[in-house]
Amino acid sequence: MSAGLVPASDLEKEDVRQALAYAAEFADNQSIRSPLDGVSSVGYLLGVAAHDHDHEGGSTLSEMDLRVRALERILVEKGYVETAALDRIIEAYETKVGPHIGARVIAKAWSDPSFRQSLLEDASKAVGTLAEVGRVGEHLVAVENTPQLHNMVVCTLCSCYPWDVLGLPPVWYKSFAYRSRVVKEPRSVLADFGVVLPASTEIRVWDSTAETRFLVVPVRPAGTDGWSETQLASLVTRDCMVGTGLPKNPGEVA
Ligand code: FE
Numbered sequence: 001m002s003a004g005l006v007p008a009s010d011l012e013k014e015d016v017r018q019a020l021a022y023a024a025e026f027a028d029n030q031s032i033r034s035p036l037d038g039v040s041s042v043g044y045l046l047g048v049a050a051h052d053h054d055h056e057g058g059s060t061l062s063e064m065d066l067r068v069r070a071l072e073r074i075l076v077e078k079g080y081v082e083t084a085a086l087d088r089i090i091e092a093y094e095t096k097v098g099p100h101i102g103a104r105v106i107a108k109a110w111s112d113p114s115f116r117q118s119l120l121e122d123a124s125k126a127v128g129t130l131a132e133v134g135r136v137g138e139h140l141v142a143v144e145n146t147p148q149l150h151n152m153v154v155c156t157l158c159s160c161y162p163w164d165v166l167g168l169p170p171v172w173y174k175s176f177a178y179r180s181r182v183v184k185e186p187r188s189v190l191a192d193f194g195v196v197l198p199a200s201t202e203i204r205v206w207d208s209t210a211e212t213r214f215l216v217v218p219v220r221p222a223g224t225d226g227w228s229e230t231q232l233a234s235l236v237t238r239d240c241m242v243g244t245g246l247p248k249n250p251g252e253v254a
Contacts, residue, residue, distance in 0.1 A: 098167035103236035107229040110220040144217040152243030154182045155208040162213035193244045216243040223250045
């Protein structure tokens, strides 16, 4: 039996039951719409509830908010996380972590051949050496574009994304349309993003997982000889590091 088929332990089942009780409690106490009414409780927590009618007097809290609150509460109560630590993480992703970090990484790779080599060999380690980035939590893999090869990144299962270097994922990255289409028709998806590549350029799509995230290293734009890393970083967009875009033209930022 593979690890993924091992039944949840009793402790995990109890955690789920407790989280569901909290979700129900939040629904009762805050007069928000109850998502548990008439729905398989485990199905609700796993996000597969088939419950789409409205209740009178519902609040503005979404079902996802409700689910997150319930899970947060049980994690705090069990001592897995502290509320203050959660607040710090959220604040960091809202204010400090974003695609400007990835842009610094790409600009350095374009400028410094030895850093580029390190990045392609072990991106987590190479990115971790940049003081302004800090620790990279997941196994990060850098995939380099060339005129012959264009890389694109997706998480077909859910929304795994290199948060450490790109910040919060865009909505389209999490959409079913992107996740399904990019695998079947990457060239057509690219065209939707306004990118048309020569037919001779191969397109490779990388499927992220909870353990492995990908960062696309775009081709350095022509006409940037002698540019500083700061100047180069201004050409690097979030989308070009996911593979759905290309870097800006030098003329756009000059
Ligand atoms: Fe995912």
